[in-house]
Amino acid sequence: MQKTLLGNDKPNGGAETALWTTTLIVDDDYCRAARDVIAKAKSEVRLCAYAWRWYENEPETEIQKLNVELWRLQKRGVKVRCLVDTDAMQKTFTTLGFNARSVVNTRMLHTKAISSDANGLLIGSHNLTKRANSDNYEMSILTTEFQVVDSFNNYFDRLWLSRG
Numbered sequence: 001m002q003k004t005l006l007g008n009d010k011p012n013g014g015a016e017t018a019l020w021t022t023t024l025i026v027d028d029d030y031c032r033a034a035r036d037v038i039a040k041a042k043s044e045v046r047l048c049a050y051a052w053r054w055y056e057n058e059p060e061t062e063i064q065k066l067n068v069e070l071w072r073l074q075k076r077g078v079k080v081r082c083l084v085d086t087d088a089m090q091k092t093f094t095t096l097g098f099n100a101r102s103v104v105n106t107r108m109l110h111t112k113a114i115s116s117d118a119n120g121l122l123i124g125s126h127n128l129t130k131r132a133n134s135d136n137y138e139m140s141i142l143t144t145e146f147q148v149v150d151s152f153n154n155y156f157d158r159l160w161l162s163r164g
Contacts, residue, residue, distance in 0.1 A: 022142070022143045023141070024141060025139065025141065027133075031065065035069050037114055037142065038070060040116050041119075044078065045081070046081055046160075047083070048109060048113045051129050052128035054092060055067070058130075063129060066128070070098070080099060081160060083102075083111075085108060090102040103163060112128075118153060121144075122141070124139050
């Protein structure tokens, strides 16, 4: 399902009408949508994950294809910053070469989101696991609305700086 909205939220502050899209992403369409979002990144991807797994022995799974695309992005020089819920996840993904930080133990990071520069935000219930993308009923929203993406990026940056 895709809904196209009109607005005047151009990143340059211009008064012309901008076009943005909001798309509902359901169940196993998530990994394809996420790969499309990150493929557009020129400088930075911000990722928040409550649950994230690396499936080294299952390269054919959609979630592992997404993992590999994220890994390739950073190897090409795109900054990929990851906020994760646990120290164990941080250790796993730091070992794989990701710039990952975990949140403090007194609060849970339950956010599941990926942004690409200021161009797109995928946010919703999908965890970065096989089960979330094959067995569960999940929904997320993909938006290109600048104000929404920018608000998420600012929120992410505040959390990132507080975890440094």
